[in-house]
Amino acid sequence: MNPALYSIGSCHRLALTVAFVSVWVASAIAEESQLYVFWDTVSPDGKYAMAWSTSGKVAVENLPLPDQTTGNPVANYVIEVASRKILVRLPESHYWDLDGRRPNHFSLETVWSENSRSMLAIYNSRWSTYAVFLVDVSVPKAIRIENQLEASFKQTLRSTQRRHYAKYRDRLEVMFRSPWFVAPERFYVTANASIPKQENPNFDFGLYFQIQNGGTNVRLVKSEPSSGEESADRLLNRTYRKLQGLLSAVDQKSLAEEERAWLIKRDAINSESEKKAFIVARAAELQTRLQNILETREGR
Protein backbone atom coordinates (compact mmCIF):
# COMPACT_ATOMS: atom_id res chain seq x y z
CA MET A 1 0.00 0.00 0.00
CA ASN A 2 1.28 3.43 -0.80
CA PRO A 3 -0.43 6.50 0.61
CA ALA A 4 2.13 8.94 -0.72
CA LEU A 5 0.29 9.86 -3.87
CA TYR A 6 -0.26 13.45 -4.83
CA SER A 7 -2.09 14.98 -7.74
CA ILE A 8 0.10 17.18 -9.92
CA GLY A 9 -1.99 17.61 -13.01
CA SER A 10 0.25 17.08 -16.04
CA CYS A 11 3.92 16.44 -15.45
CA HIS A 12 4.62 19.01 -18.14
CA ARG A 13 3.07 21.82 -16.15
CA LEU A 14 6.21 22.34 -14.16
CA ALA A 15 5.31 25.41 -12.15
CA LEU A 16 1.99 24.14 -11.02
CA THR A 17 1.18 24.26 -7.37
CA VAL A 18 -0.95 21.28 -6.59
CA ALA A 19 -3.31 20.07 -3.97
CA PHE A 20 -2.59 17.20 -1.67
CA VAL A 21 -4.68 14.16 -2.42
CA SER A 22 -4.22 11.16 -0.22
CA VAL A 23 -5.04 8.03 -2.16
CA TRP A 24 -4.70 4.43 -1.12
CA VAL A 25 -4.14 1.94 -3.88
CA ALA A 26 -4.74 -1.79 -3.75
CA SER A 27 -1.56 -2.77 -5.56
CA ALA A 28 1.70 -1.23 -6.65
CA ILE A 29 0.63 0.74 -9.68
CA ALA A 30 2.15 4.06 -10.64
CA GLU A 31 -0.82 6.27 -11.44
CA GLU A 32 -0.75 8.86 -14.15
CA SER A 33 -0.73 12.40 -12.76
CA GLN A 34 0.51 11.30 -9.37
CA LEU A 35 3.67 12.58 -7.77
CA TYR A 36 5.73 10.20 -5.63
CA VAL A 37 8.15 11.72 -3.16
CA PHE A 38 11.57 10.15 -2.52
CA TRP A 39 11.31 10.72 1.22
CA ASP A 40 14.96 9.94 1.88
CA THR A 41 15.95 12.99 -0.20
CA VAL A 42 14.27 15.70 1.91
CA SER A 43 16.43 18.79 2.52
CA PRO A 44 17.61 19.58 6.08
CA ASP A 45 15.03 22.35 6.42
CA GLY A 46 12.29 19.97 5.29
CA LYS A 47 11.23 22.21 2.39
CA TYR A 48 12.51 20.37 -0.69
CA ALA A 49 12.82 16.82 -1.96
CA MET A 50 13.10 14.77 -5.11
CA ALA A 51 10.02 13.14 -6.61
CA TRP A 52 8.96 11.16 -9.65
CA SER A 53 5.92 10.60 -11.80
CA THR A 54 4.89 8.61 -14.84
CA SER A 55 3.21 9.82 -18.00
CA GLY A 56 0.79 6.89 -17.85
CA LYS A 57 -0.64 4.27 -15.48
CA VAL A 58 2.04 1.58 -15.11
CA ALA A 59 2.23 -1.53 -12.90
CA VAL A 60 5.45 -1.70 -10.93
CA GLU A 61 6.44 -4.87 -12.76
CA ASN A 62 6.32 -2.92 -16.01
CA LEU A 63 8.14 0.21 -14.93
CA PRO A 64 11.17 0.45 -17.21
CA LEU A 65 14.72 0.45 -15.96
CA PRO A 66 16.22 3.94 -15.62
CA ASP A 67 18.69 3.34 -18.45
CA GLN A 68 15.85 3.14 -20.98
CA THR A 69 16.20 6.56 -22.54
CA THR A 70 13.69 6.21 -25.37
CA GLY A 71 10.05 6.46 -24.43
CA ASN A 72 10.64 6.14 -20.70
CA PRO A 73 7.45 7.37 -18.95
CA VAL A 74 9.21 8.10 -15.65
CA ALA A 75 10.42 11.64 -14.91
CA ASN A 76 12.35 12.96 -11.90
CA TYR A 77 11.92 16.38 -10.27
CA VAL A 78 12.91 18.54 -7.36
CA ILE A 79 9.81 19.79 -5.57
CA GLU A 80 8.65 21.91 -2.67
CA VAL A 81 7.42 19.35 -0.17
CA ALA A 82 4.60 21.32 1.45
CA SER A 83 3.00 22.63 -1.75
CA ARG A 84 4.10 19.81 -4.08
CA LYS A 85 5.16 22.53 -6.49
CA ILE A 86 7.65 21.24 -9.04
CA LEU A 87 10.72 23.46 -9.03
CA VAL A 88 12.75 21.80 -11.75
CA ARG A 89 12.73 18.65 -13.83
CA LEU A 90 15.98 16.66 -14.05
CA PRO A 91 16.28 15.94 -17.78
CA GLU A 92 16.64 12.33 -18.95
CA SER A 93 16.33 11.00 -15.40
CA HIS A 94 14.06 8.04 -14.81
CA TYR A 95 14.62 6.62 -11.32
CA TRP A 96 11.62 5.31 -9.36
CA ASP A 97 10.72 3.74 -6.03
CA LEU A 98 7.26 2.29 -5.53
CA ASP A 99 5.91 0.29 -2.62
CA GLY A 100 9.43 -0.52 -1.49
CA ARG A 101 10.49 -1.71 -4.94
CA ARG A 102 13.28 -0.13 -6.92
CA PRO A 103 15.04 -0.93 -10.18
CA ASN A 104 17.57 -3.65 -9.42
CA HIS A 105 21.22 -2.51 -9.58
CA PHE A 106 20.34 1.18 -9.95
CA SER A 107 20.62 3.79 -7.22
CA LEU A 108 19.92 7.45 -6.59
CA GLU A 109 22.08 9.14 -3.95
CA THR A 110 21.48 12.74 -2.91
CA VAL A 111 22.93 15.25 -0.49
CA TRP A 112 21.88 18.77 0.42
CA SER A 113 24.02 21.67 1.51
CA GLU A 114 23.49 22.58 5.14
CA ASN A 115 21.56 25.72 4.10
CA SER A 116 19.20 23.60 1.94
CA ARG A 117 19.95 25.64 -1.18
CA SER A 118 22.05 23.22 -3.23
CA MET A 119 21.64 19.53 -3.87
CA LEU A 120 23.71 16.89 -5.62
CA ALA A 121 21.95 13.90 -7.16
CA ILE A 122 24.08 10.96 -8.32
CA TYR A 123 22.55 8.28 -10.54
CA ASN A 124 24.49 5.02 -10.54
CA SER A 125 23.97 1.84 -12.48
CA ARG A 126 25.57 -1.42 -11.39
CA TRP A 127 29.10 -0.51 -12.41
CA SER A 128 29.24 3.21 -13.15
CA THR A 129 27.78 6.67 -12.73
CA TYR A 130 25.60 7.76 -15.62
CA ALA A 131 24.34 11.14 -14.40
CA VAL A 132 25.16 13.75 -11.74
CA PHE A 133 23.00 16.84 -11.23
CA LEU A 134 23.82 19.98 -9.32
CA VAL A 135 20.57 21.65 -8.29
CA ASP A 136 20.14 25.20 -7.01
CA VAL A 137 16.62 25.61 -5.62
CA SER A 138 16.96 29.38 -5.26
CA VAL A 139 16.94 29.89 -9.05
CA PRO A 140 15.75 27.10 -9.54
CA LYS A 141 17.94 25.15 -11.97
CA ALA A 142 19.65 21.81 -12.47
CA ILE A 143 22.84 21.26 -14.44
CA ARG A 144 24.50 17.99 -15.38
CA ILE A 145 28.07 17.75 -14.17
CA GLU A 146 29.07 14.09 -14.58
CA ASN A 147 31.30 14.88 -17.54
CA GLN A 148 33.14 17.58 -15.57
CA LEU A 149 33.59 15.22 -12.61
CA GLU A 150 34.83 12.38 -14.82
CA ALA A 151 37.26 14.57 -16.75
CA SER A 152 38.73 15.90 -13.50
CA PHE A 153 39.02 12.42 -12.04
CA LYS A 154 40.75 11.04 -15.11
CA GLN A 155 43.16 13.97 -15.11
CA THR A 156 43.93 13.18 -11.45
CA LEU A 157 44.57 9.54 -12.35
CA ARG A 158 46.75 10.50 -15.31
CA SER A 159 48.92 12.77 -13.18
CA THR A 160 49.17 10.57 -10.09
CA GLN A 161 48.98 6.98 -11.35
CA ARG A 162 50.71 7.46 -14.71
CA ARG A 163 51.66 4.09 -16.24
CA HIS A 164 49.45 2.09 -13.90
CA TYR A 165 46.45 4.11 -15.05
CA ALA A 166 47.54 4.11 -18.70
CA LYS A 167 47.70 0.31 -18.69
CA TYR A 168 44.05 -0.09 -17.70
CA ARG A 169 42.35 3.16 -18.69
CA ASP A 170 40.27 1.67 -21.51
CA ARG A 171 38.69 -0.90 -19.19
CA LEU A 172 38.00 1.21 -16.12
CA GLU A 173 34.45 1.93 -14.98
CA VAL A 174 34.05 5.22 -13.09
CA MET A 175 31.66 5.67 -10.20
CA PHE A 176 31.01 8.65 -7.92
CA ARG A 177 29.33 8.31 -4.54
CA SER A 178 29.12 9.61 -0.97
CA PRO A 179 28.69 13.29 -1.95
CA TRP A 180 28.93 15.87 0.82
CA PHE A 181 28.82 19.66 0.92
CA VAL A 182 31.82 20.87 2.94
CA ALA A 183 30.74 24.50 2.40
CA PRO A 184 27.78 26.15 0.65
CA GLU A 185 29.72 26.38 -2.65
CA ARG A 186 32.07 23.44 -2.26
CA PHE A 187 31.42 19.70 -2.28
CA TYR A 188 33.27 16.45 -1.81
CA VAL A 189 32.68 13.21 -3.68
CA THR A 190 34.31 9.79 -3.58
CA ALA A 191 35.52 8.63 -6.99
CA ASN A 192 36.31 5.03 -7.90
CA ALA A 193 37.79 3.60 -11.07
CA SER A 194 38.00 -0.17 -11.30
CA ILE A 195 37.35 -3.18 -13.50
CA PRO A 196 34.13 -5.02 -12.61
CA LYS A 197 34.60 -8.11 -10.45
CA GLN A 198 38.37 -7.66 -10.22
CA GLU A 199 40.29 -6.59 -7.12
CA ASN A 200 42.99 -4.84 -9.10
CA PRO A 201 43.38 -2.23 -10.37
CA ASN A 202 41.32 -0.13 -7.99
CA PHE A 203 41.67 3.64 -7.79
CA ASP A 204 39.84 5.46 -4.97
CA PHE A 205 40.09 9.22 -4.59
CA GLY A 206 38.30 11.92 -2.65
CA LEU A 207 37.65 14.94 -4.88
CA TYR A 208 36.73 18.48 -3.78
CA PHE A 209 34.93 20.72 -6.26
CA GLN A 210 34.18 24.43 -6.15
CA ILE A 211 30.88 25.59 -7.64
CA GLN A 212 31.57 28.47 -10.02
CA ASN A 213 29.90 31.03 -12.25
CA GLY A 214 26.64 31.04 -10.39
CA GLY A 215 26.38 27.28 -10.41
CA THR A 216 26.94 26.75 -14.13
CA ASN A 217 30.12 24.74 -13.73
CA VAL A 218 32.41 23.12 -11.14
CA ARG A 219 36.19 23.10 -10.76
CA LEU A 220 38.38 20.51 -9.05
CA VAL A 221 40.24 22.23 -6.21
CA LYS A 222 41.71 19.28 -4.33
CA SER A 223 42.16 15.53 -4.72
CA GLU A 224 43.45 12.96 -2.29
CA PRO A 225 43.73 9.16 -2.13
CA SER A 226 40.79 7.68 -0.28
CA SER A 227 39.75 4.41 1.29
CA GLY A 228 36.62 4.68 -0.83
CA GLU A 229 34.47 4.21 2.22
CA GLU A 230 32.32 6.45 4.35
CA SER A 231 33.86 7.50 7.68
CA ALA A 232 31.87 6.91 10.86
CA ASP A 233 31.65 10.68 11.44
CA ARG A 234 30.32 11.31 7.94
CA LEU A 235 27.82 8.47 8.27
CA LEU A 236 26.51 10.01 11.48
CA ASN A 237 26.35 13.53 10.03
CA ARG A 238 24.60 12.29 6.90
CA THR A 239 22.02 10.37 8.93
CA TYR A 240 21.50 13.31 11.28
CA ARG A 241 20.92 15.71 8.39
CA LYS A 242 18.40 13.37 6.70
CA LEU A 243 16.56 12.80 9.95
CA GLN A 244 16.46 16.52 10.69
CA GLY A 245 14.62 17.24 7.44
CA LEU A 246 11.81 14.86 8.33
CA LEU A 247 11.13 16.20 11.83
CA SER A 248 8.81 18.95 13.04
CA ALA A 249 10.40 22.15 14.36
CA VAL A 250 9.85 20.99 17.95
CA ASP A 251 11.40 17.59 17.27
CA GLN A 252 14.31 19.20 15.42
CA LYS A 253 15.09 21.28 18.50
CA SER A 254 14.82 18.23 20.71
CA LEU A 255 17.17 16.29 18.41
CA ALA A 256 19.72 19.12 18.48
CA GLU A 257 19.68 19.18 22.29
CA GLU A 258 20.03 15.41 22.39
CA GLU A 259 22.97 15.61 19.98
CA ARG A 260 24.75 18.20 22.12
CA ALA A 261 24.49 15.93 25.15
CA TRP A 262 25.76 13.00 23.08
CA LEU A 263 28.76 15.03 21.84
CA ILE A 264 29.85 15.69 25.43
CA LYS A 265 29.84 11.94 26.08
CA ARG A 266 31.72 11.25 22.84
CA ASP A 267 34.41 13.80 23.63
CA ALA A 268 35.01 12.18 27.01
CA ILE A 269 36.14 8.94 25.33
CA ASN A 270 39.91 8.69 24.92
CA SER A 271 40.29 5.44 22.98
CA GLU A 272 39.96 5.98 19.22
CA SER A 273 38.47 2.53 18.62
CA GLU A 274 35.93 3.02 21.42
CA LYS A 275 35.09 6.45 20.07
CA LYS A 276 34.50 5.01 16.59
CA ALA A 277 32.27 2.28 18.01
CA PHE A 278 30.36 4.94 19.98
CA ILE A 279 29.80 6.97 16.79
CA VAL A 280 28.74 3.92 14.79
CA ALA A 281 26.25 2.99 17.52
CA ARG A 282 24.81 6.52 17.50
CA ALA A 283 24.52 6.44 13.70
CA ALA A 284 22.69 3.10 13.93
CA GLU A 285 20.30 4.54 16.50
CA LEU A 286 19.49 7.54 14.30
CA GLN A 287 19.18 5.30 11.24
CA THR A 288 16.54 3.23 13.02
CA ARG A 289 14.55 6.38 13.72
CA LEU A 290 15.04 7.55 10.14
CA GLN A 291 13.93 4.20 8.76
CA ASN A 292 10.81 4.20 10.93
CA ILE A 293 9.83 7.64 9.66
CA LEU A 294 10.54 6.69 6.05
CA GLU A 295 8.41 3.56 6.33
CA THR A 296 5.56 5.62 7.77
CA ARG A 297 5.82 8.22 5.02
CA GLU A 298 6.01 5.56 2.33
CA GLY A 299 3.11 3.66 3.86
CA ARG A 300 5.02 0.41 4.16
Add this chain to the structure above:
Amino acid sequence: MSTIAIIGSVVVSQDDADDRVHWQSGAAIDADGANGQNGNPFAYRYPTNDGLDNIHGSAGFPNGDWQSILVPDGSGHPLTDGNGNAYSQTTYTWPGRSVATRAVDATAVPYVVVNPHVRRNAKGIVIGSKAVVTYQGNSVDAVVADVSGPNDIGEISIAAAEALGIRSSPRTGGVDSGVQFEFWPGTPAVVNGETYLLQRA
Protein backbone atom coordinates in the same frame (compact mmCIF):
# COMPACT_ATOMS: atom_id res chain seq x y z
CA MET B 1 34.31 -7.26 16.75
CA SER B 2 35.58 -4.52 14.47
CA THR B 3 34.10 -2.38 11.72
CA ILE B 4 35.79 -3.31 8.43
CA ALA B 5 33.77 -1.13 6.03
CA ILE B 6 30.98 1.41 5.86
CA ILE B 7 29.23 1.22 2.49
CA GLY B 8 26.52 3.82 2.12
CA SER B 9 24.71 3.62 5.43
CA VAL B 10 25.59 -0.02 6.05
CA VAL B 11 28.19 -0.96 8.64
CA VAL B 12 30.07 -4.21 7.96
CA SER B 13 31.75 -5.92 10.91
CA GLN B 14 34.07 -8.86 11.43
CA ASP B 15 34.11 -10.86 14.66
CA ASP B 16 37.43 -11.48 16.38
CA ALA B 17 36.54 -14.97 17.59
CA ASP B 18 35.65 -16.79 14.37
CA ASP B 19 36.29 -14.17 11.64
CA ARG B 20 32.57 -14.05 10.81
CA VAL B 21 31.77 -11.06 8.56
CA HIS B 22 28.25 -9.73 8.92
CA TRP B 23 25.89 -6.89 8.14
CA GLN B 24 22.21 -6.14 7.67
CA SER B 25 20.90 -4.45 4.53
CA GLY B 26 18.57 -4.83 1.60
CA ALA B 27 19.31 -7.33 -1.14
CA ALA B 28 19.74 -6.82 -4.87
CA ILE B 29 19.51 -9.75 -7.26
CA ASP B 30 22.40 -11.14 -9.33
CA ALA B 31 21.83 -13.33 -12.41
CA ASP B 32 25.46 -13.64 -13.47
CA GLY B 33 26.73 -17.13 -14.09
CA ALA B 34 23.33 -18.44 -15.22
CA ASN B 35 24.53 -20.18 -18.37
CA GLY B 36 21.99 -22.98 -18.73
CA GLN B 37 24.11 -25.42 -16.70
CA ASN B 38 21.03 -26.75 -14.95
CA GLY B 39 18.51 -26.37 -17.72
CA ASN B 40 17.38 -22.93 -16.58
CA PRO B 41 17.36 -19.72 -18.65
CA PHE B 42 20.53 -17.74 -19.27
CA ALA B 43 21.19 -14.47 -17.46
CA TYR B 44 21.63 -12.53 -20.70
CA ARG B 45 20.54 -12.81 -24.29
CA TYR B 46 22.27 -11.15 -27.20
CA PRO B 47 21.35 -9.21 -29.23
CA THR B 48 17.69 -9.36 -28.19
CA ASN B 49 18.25 -8.43 -24.50
CA ASP B 50 15.26 -10.53 -23.47
CA GLY B 51 17.18 -12.68 -20.99
CA LEU B 52 16.66 -12.76 -17.24
CA ASP B 53 18.70 -9.59 -16.80
CA ASN B 54 19.37 -6.39 -18.70
CA ILE B 55 22.48 -6.71 -20.86
CA HIS B 56 22.98 -2.94 -20.89
CA GLY B 57 22.54 -1.87 -17.26
CA SER B 58 23.77 -5.04 -15.55
CA ALA B 59 26.41 -6.30 -17.99
CA GLY B 60 27.52 -2.88 -19.23
CA PHE B 61 27.18 -3.84 -22.91
CA PRO B 62 28.27 -2.25 -25.19
CA ASN B 63 29.78 0.91 -23.63
CA GLY B 64 31.21 -0.38 -20.36
CA ASP B 65 33.77 -3.03 -19.52
CA TRP B 66 31.32 -5.80 -20.44
CA GLN B 67 34.14 -8.33 -21.01
CA SER B 68 34.37 -8.72 -17.22
CA ILE B 69 30.72 -9.78 -16.99
CA LEU B 70 30.11 -11.48 -20.33
CA VAL B 71 32.46 -13.87 -22.13
CA PRO B 72 33.77 -12.11 -25.26
CA ASP B 73 33.77 -14.02 -28.54
CA GLY B 74 37.01 -12.40 -29.72
CA SER B 75 35.39 -10.19 -32.33
CA GLY B 76 33.81 -7.55 -30.12
CA HIS B 77 30.60 -9.37 -29.28
CA PRO B 78 29.40 -11.54 -26.38
CA LEU B 79 29.98 -15.26 -26.86
CA THR B 80 26.65 -17.10 -27.26
CA ASP B 81 25.54 -20.70 -27.55
CA GLY B 82 24.38 -20.04 -31.11
CA ASN B 83 20.81 -19.40 -29.99
CA GLY B 84 21.26 -15.91 -28.61
CA ASN B 85 22.10 -17.04 -25.07
CA ALA B 86 25.17 -15.13 -23.86
CA TYR B 87 27.65 -16.66 -21.43
CA SER B 88 28.29 -14.62 -18.28
CA GLN B 89 30.89 -14.88 -15.55
CA THR B 90 31.11 -14.93 -11.77
CA THR B 91 34.22 -14.05 -9.80
CA TYR B 92 34.29 -17.64 -8.56
CA THR B 93 35.39 -19.89 -11.40
CA TRP B 94 35.52 -23.67 -11.39
CA PRO B 95 38.96 -24.57 -12.73
CA GLY B 96 39.16 -26.95 -15.68
CA ARG B 97 35.52 -26.66 -16.65
CA SER B 98 34.03 -25.50 -19.96
CA VAL B 99 32.81 -21.98 -20.63
CA ALA B 100 29.24 -23.18 -20.06
CA THR B 101 29.88 -24.69 -16.61
CA ARG B 102 32.77 -22.82 -15.01
CA ALA B 103 30.70 -19.98 -13.52
CA VAL B 104 28.32 -20.41 -10.59
CA ASP B 105 24.72 -20.74 -11.80
CA ALA B 106 22.67 -17.93 -10.22
CA THR B 107 19.44 -19.79 -10.93
CA ALA B 108 20.50 -22.95 -9.10
CA VAL B 109 23.11 -22.03 -6.49
CA PRO B 110 22.37 -19.75 -3.53
CA TYR B 111 25.27 -17.32 -3.56
CA VAL B 112 26.28 -14.02 -2.01
CA VAL B 113 27.86 -11.13 -3.89
CA VAL B 114 30.44 -9.26 -1.83
CA ASN B 115 31.33 -5.58 -2.05
CA PRO B 116 34.94 -5.10 -3.27
CA HIS B 117 35.86 -3.01 -0.20
CA VAL B 118 34.52 -5.70 2.09
CA ARG B 119 36.46 -8.33 0.17
CA ARG B 120 39.62 -6.26 0.45
CA ASN B 121 39.26 -5.45 4.14
CA ALA B 122 38.07 -8.81 5.47
CA LYS B 123 40.61 -11.06 7.13
CA GLY B 124 40.81 -14.39 5.25
CA ILE B 125 39.98 -15.58 1.74
CA VAL B 126 36.47 -14.46 0.81
CA ILE B 127 35.62 -15.99 -2.58
CA GLY B 128 34.40 -19.57 -2.15
CA SER B 129 33.72 -19.16 1.55
CA LYS B 130 30.70 -20.32 3.51
CA ALA B 131 27.82 -17.87 3.84
CA VAL B 132 24.38 -17.76 5.41
CA VAL B 133 21.64 -15.33 4.39
CA THR B 134 18.59 -14.79 6.60
CA TYR B 135 15.33 -12.98 5.85
CA GLN B 136 12.17 -12.94 7.94
CA GLY B 137 13.26 -15.95 9.96
CA ASN B 138 14.30 -18.09 6.99
CA SER B 139 17.94 -18.90 6.28
CA VAL B 140 19.76 -20.35 3.32
CA ASP B 141 23.29 -21.74 3.15
CA ALA B 142 25.26 -20.06 0.39
CA VAL B 143 28.70 -19.47 -1.09
CA VAL B 144 30.42 -16.13 -1.65
CA ALA B 145 30.75 -16.36 -5.42
CA ASP B 146 30.76 -12.91 -6.96
CA VAL B 147 31.92 -9.31 -6.45
CA SER B 148 29.59 -6.32 -6.78
CA GLY B 149 30.12 -2.75 -7.88
CA PRO B 150 31.71 -0.45 -5.27
CA ASN B 151 28.37 1.18 -4.43
CA ASP B 152 26.44 -2.01 -3.69
CA ILE B 153 26.12 -3.81 -0.40
CA GLY B 154 23.82 -6.79 -0.05
CA GLU B 155 23.31 -8.84 -3.18
CA ILE B 156 22.26 -12.46 -3.68
CA SER B 157 21.70 -14.90 -6.51
CA ILE B 158 18.28 -15.67 -7.96
CA ALA B 159 18.35 -19.06 -6.21
CA ALA B 160 19.08 -17.48 -2.83
CA ALA B 161 16.26 -14.99 -3.30
CA GLU B 162 13.81 -17.76 -4.19
CA ALA B 163 14.86 -19.78 -1.14
CA LEU B 164 14.19 -16.78 1.10
CA GLY B 165 10.94 -15.63 -0.47
CA ILE B 166 12.47 -12.45 -1.86
CA ARG B 167 11.35 -11.20 -5.29
CA SER B 168 13.96 -12.81 -7.53
CA SER B 169 13.73 -10.85 -10.79
CA PRO B 170 17.16 -9.50 -11.74
CA ARG B 171 15.38 -6.56 -13.36
CA THR B 172 12.90 -5.46 -10.69
CA GLY B 173 13.42 -7.83 -7.75
CA GLY B 174 15.18 -7.48 -4.44
CA VAL B 175 14.18 -6.00 -1.12
CA ASP B 176 15.01 -2.71 0.60
CA SER B 177 15.94 -3.92 4.07
CA GLY B 178 15.82 -6.71 6.62
CA VAL B 179 18.34 -9.16 5.16
CA GLN B 180 21.09 -10.50 7.41
CA PHE B 181 24.33 -11.47 5.67
CA GLU B 182 27.02 -13.62 7.26
CA PHE B 183 30.08 -15.27 5.83
CA TRP B 184 33.20 -16.93 7.18
CA PRO B 185 36.34 -16.10 5.18
CA GLY B 186 38.67 -19.09 4.99
CA THR B 187 35.92 -21.67 5.52
CA PRO B 188 35.00 -23.40 2.23
CA ALA B 189 31.31 -23.45 1.39
CA VAL B 190 29.43 -26.67 0.74
CA VAL B 191 26.31 -25.98 -1.32
CA ASN B 192 24.15 -28.48 -3.23
CA GLY B 193 26.68 -31.18 -2.34
CA GLU B 194 29.62 -29.34 -3.91
CA THR B 195 32.58 -28.15 -1.88
CA TYR B 196 33.88 -24.81 -3.14
CA LEU B 197 37.51 -23.83 -3.43
CA LEU B 198 38.82 -20.77 -1.64
CA GLN B 199 40.04 -18.42 -4.36
CA ARG B 200 42.39 -15.51 -3.77
CA ALA B 201 42.13 -12.30 -5.77
